[in-house]
Amino acid sequence: MRGTLCTVATAGLVAGLVTLTPGVAAAAPVQLDQKYTCKFPIISNDPIEIHISSDMPATMNVGETVPEYDIKAVTKVSARAAQGLGVMGAVTLEGKATADVVVTLPGADGTLPIKVVNSVAKANIPNPAAAFEVNATGKSPGSLLTWAKPGTAKFDVKGLKLHNMIARDASGAPVQLPPFGDEFDAACTLDAGQGTLLHTMEIKGGGTDPDPEPGPTTGKQNVKTKVTPKQGAGQLTMAQAGDTVALSPVEEGAGGSSTGDLQKVTVKDARNGATGWSLTGKVTDFTGSAGTIGADKLGWTPSCATAPGSASTCVPGSQGPVGTAGATLASAPDAARTGGEFTVGAGLALDVPATAAAGEYASVLTLTLT
Numbered sequence: 001m002r003g004t005l006c007t008v009a010t011a012g013l014v015a016g017l018v019t020l021t022p023g024v025a026a027a028a029p030v031q032l033d034q035k036y037t038c039k040f041p042i043i044s045n046d047p048i049e050i051h052i053s054s055d056m057p058a059t060m061n062v063g064e065t066v067p068e069y070d071i072k073a074v075t076k077v078s079a080r081a082a083q084g085l086g087v088m089g090a091v092t093l094e095g096k097a098t099a100d101v102v103v104t105l106p107g108a109d110g111t112l113p114i115k116v117v118n119s120v121a122k123a124n125i126p127n128p129a130a131a132f133e134v135n136a137t138g139k140s141p142g143s144l145l146t147w148a149k150p151g152t153a154k155f156d157v158k159g160l161k162l163h164n165m166i167a168r169d170a171s172g173a174p175v176q177l178p179p180f181g182d183e184f185d186a187a188c189t190l191d192a193g194q195g196t197l198l199h200t201m202e203i204k205g206g207g208t209d210p211d212p213e214p215g216p217t218t219g220k221q222n223v224k225t226k227v228t229p230k231q232g233a234g235q236l237t238m239a240q241a242g243d244t245v246a247l248s249p250v251e252e253g254a255g256g257s258s259t260g261d262l263q264k265v266t267v268k269d270a271r272n273g274a275t276g277w278s279l280t281g282k283v284t285d286f287t288g289s290a291g292t293i294g295a296d297k298l299g300w301t302p303s304c305a306t307a308p309g310s311a312s313t314c315v316p317g318s319q320g321p322v323g324t325a326g327a328t329l330a331s332a333p334d335a336a337r338t339g340g341e342f343t344v345g346a347g348l349a350l351d352v353p354a355t356a357a358a359g360e361y362a363s364v365l366t367l368t369l370t
Contacts, residue, residue: 027055030199036160038188041177043084047078048188052157052198059202062150066144069231073097073118075134081125083129088105090175094122095165095183097136098243100296106203107149107287115243116140120165141244144222156196160188164239167173168356181270212257221261222362223247223283223348226318235270236277238369247350255354262346264298267369269312269332269339274314276333279344282326287352290359296323298363300346304330310340322365329367 018131031053037045054071097120103112116139126132147153164183165177174182177335190196223245240263247260269277281300286293299321304314312335330344 012342029107030056032157032195032198033198034157034194036188037191038162038186040081040084040186041180041184042088043080046078046081046084047191048078050074050160053130054198056155056199057201059204060147061204062147064147065143066145066147068139070139071118071140073136073138075136077134079129079131082125082127082132084100085125085175085177086127086129088167088175088177089126089169090167090177091125091170092122092168093120093125093165094136094168095120095260096163098161098163099138101140101198102156102158103145104152104154104156105149106147106151106153106354108151109149112145114141117242125167126342141246144244144246147203147345150203153201153203154197155199157198158196159190162186162188166176176277181237181337183237222360223262223346225366235268235360236369237267237270238267238279239365240265245348247348250352251357252356252358253354255356258350258352260348262348262365265329265344265367267314267330267342267344269341272337272339274334274336276331276338276340277369278331279329279367279369280326281322281329281365281367282324283285283322284324284363286361286363288359288361290357290361293350293361295355295363296321297351297353298322299349299364300329301349302328302344302346304345305343307341307343310342311335312338312340312342314342314344319350 031051034050034052036048036050038048039045051074052071053073054069056069059067073180097118099116099118101114101116103114105112116138118136120136123132123134163185165186166175166183169175172342174228176182185276242263245260245262247258250256250258253285265279267277267279281299283295285295286298299319300317301319302316306312306314312332314330314332316330320327330342332338332342
């Protein structure tokens, strides 16, 4: 059965949007309040309220790179949700949340969508049931965006996914919330009429040197992972540490290898049967305003570690190209008894041709667990 990577949490929704750092201009407080409706186990649709805060500079300069930045989110959860969790014996709640952020680039350069995974701190569920708050913190992905043109940049929070949520009983054991297992998901929809603008930043022109010293021209690749959601029977699941990979820059005209590491993927097989599993991946062409680099230019060196006590043994795939046809990242064979937990990774290397024009390139790497 296919694994997933998607939804659920009840707090910390949007912690970790786009990274901004103290540069030439001092950072100033920014904040945004939003209301969402989330579909939780047992109680179905229920409202949550989020307060997002951070410190971001009002201005930056052309040529400056946006680095990692801290963002906090406080989420108010309803008494109805506390009651629904309480009747199942839950006393605490924790997990992860992914924010959908869209950066509007200055100079009419288009938009840049960013997904950021955040940690939801363990919160006590009140008894008797009452509304309660959950805190989340995160860091935006740094060193992915360099301002290329002057103008106005905007940062909008467009959506939220809550995932890998765990409700625990008084002993600390996960509570089973139908139709999920140890972890549950809850898809959230932004309520109508809600604002999305977190921050507006002015990007100023660079230096005035009429004859600057020539420097290297670099290219960046934003590799993202999509995992098809599917939960329920079988208990073969996967989760990933993040969904963005920044490969190292390559100088224009020189060509060479642009490298990085795939975000770690955790595969859990709790089916207690005799069937193994396979994790495969395929990638799209790297595209950008400067042109295209073919998907066949991306290769990987898979790695796989088996947790102690696992019945199965994880086998890494072969080193080689990924391409649009796909390749095996890792697998575990059929056996008399299978199951366990496995950590999968890979070193990535994109063979950038010397003819590639300067600019940013992005691709989507899709992982499928069967």
